[in-house]
Amino acid sequence: MAVPKKRTSVSKKRIRKNIWKNKAYFAALKAFSLAKSLSTGNSKSFFVRQSNNETSIK
Structure with missing residues (x-):
């Protein structure tokens, strides 16, 4: 053993x-x-699918 x-x-x-x-x-x-950039929506290099809650409420 070494x-x-x-x-x-x-x-x-x-x-x-x-x-x-x-x-x-x-x-x-x-x-x-x-x-931080994802939470503010300013990200240009990372894409997040936004949930569409407004159409499901109607």
Whole structure:
């Protein structure tokens, strides 16, 4: 079984952790931005079928 020979430095560990956190942050930001544009109806890249409630009420 492969075992690392030397201990990973604290700074290298922090750098890797921050890269991982930044990826998650930007993915969440993108998802939130898409959700905002969908809720306001300003989305140009994502299409949502609108339910037609007015015809079913009549």
